[in-house]
Amino acid sequence: MHLADPPIRRAIEPALSGYRIMYHRAEPNRCPGCGNSNWHIGRISAQCAFCDLSLPLAEAAAPGDLMARLGL
Numbered sequence: 001m002h003l004a005d006p007p008i009r010r011a012i013e014p015a016l017s018g019y020r021i022m023y024h025r026a027e028p029n030r031c032p033g034c035g036n037s038n039w040h041i042g043r044i045s046a047q048c049a050f051c052d053l054s055l056p057l058a059e060a061a062a063p064g065d066l067m068a069r070l071g072l
């Protein structure tokens with residue numbers, strides 16, 4: 001009896017995963033879950049103070065872009 005081939009596993013490719021909501025520090029950010037705009041901001045994500053929804057920081061997703069903004 002022939003066994004089925006194992007599934008092909010690939011790394012997640014952010015550029016191919018489609019539209020992704022992110023928190024942008026320099027812009028007003030409304031929570032997509034509840035509409036409020038109060039956030040607890042960490043190093044890699046921001047969490048809504050009302051409904052606990054978390055969004056990744058845009059700067060953390062593209063560290064090269066942050067370095068360019070800071071002039072480093």
Ligand SMILES: [Zn+2]
Binds near residue numbers: 033048049050
């Ligand atoms: Zn919220």
